[in-house]
Amino acid sequence: MYIDRQAIEQMEHLYRVAFINSLSGFKSANLLGTVDNQRRTNLSIVSSCVHIGAHPPLLAMVIRPHSVDRHSLENLLETGEYTLNHVSDDIFRQAHQTSARYPKDTSEFGATGLTELWQEGFKAPYVQEASIRLGLQFREHHHLEINKTEFIIGEIMQVWVPDDCVGADGLVDIEKAGTVALSGLDRYHRSEQLARLSYAKPDRPLEDI
């Protein structure tokens, strides 16, 4: 089935949203926790988290300033700190529910039954039910002119991971931690390992490790 740019243009709006959202492949699923200066918390599912680099440890995400992400963006710029909490198979329904358009004075924590977890000296709330939790400081901001979205880069300052999910070589077993993957806008998947492959070299066959 071949679809060209013109055919994409002619798609019905919601059909196009579902179709194009499927094309990047599997997406990460994280809960973005923030708070404003009046201590009003916000929690929002984000599917656009992407690794930027390990040294310094950086993650980025794309935020739509005219969507329900708006409060999160305002809050993280206000306080300079935010959390990212892996969505696991235990909490993916509550995580999806955070995408509803709640008013700013309703916290998605209370509305979805997820629990705020505060860490001394860190401004933003974590999600207690998440198995992997990251605390970040805002570092760099790019306005994506082409569709008026915002690209936000943060530095990882705090990490919680289950003891039994960190390998001797540093790899975190996110499958064992129950982390889910997203496809499209609304489809959640668990994973099953196919293989772990050795570092690729031009003249050496790959090995399963």
Add this chain to the structure above:
Amino acid sequence: MYIDRQAIEQMEHLYRVAFINSLSGFKSANLLGTVDNQRRTNLSIVSSCVHIGAHPPLLAMVIRPHSVDRHSLENLLETGEYTLNHVSDDIFRQAHQTSARYPKDTSEFGATGLTELWQEGFKAPYVQEASIRLGLQFREHHHLEINKTEFIIGEIMQVWVPDDCVGADGLVDIEKAGTVALSGLDRYHRSEQLARLSYAKPDRPLEDI
């Protein structure tokens, strides 16, 4: 297990790379196909593709200009076009092998046994073995000052998907298409659907769809 910024700093280099690369959650796995003006092709696995928007249809990726991604970046800026091809469970070993440091005059297509597929009027090569193939035109470029990486946004101009993988509402069944997810640097996963959830509203329970 709690790890703070200082503990990350003290990690051994490769341990830190594996650890931090695991923290964003599951990643997409795509093969980036390019060609230079001397018709030398290049194929490179990328795990940083991220959805930017549906209208216009935009995908972005992070490229490290001092890594094996260098040739891909030079090529796509030279010709203005590139392809992204989903890595499926049939080809993930060859896809991983493209990350080896081949010299510029060695094509990763030939070296890994993947097949170039050319489409009339489009400059960059597709991967014939991929079940989902996208052709993109370069649109916007941001230099990420914080770690000297490049953020490249392209517009989707051509799409091939299997006929039986497109739902009535536009969602592409990438699980059925065999698309794999990545975690860390080198771990490949197949997926199994947990649920598809309805559009979230503040005062209505979610439904499985």
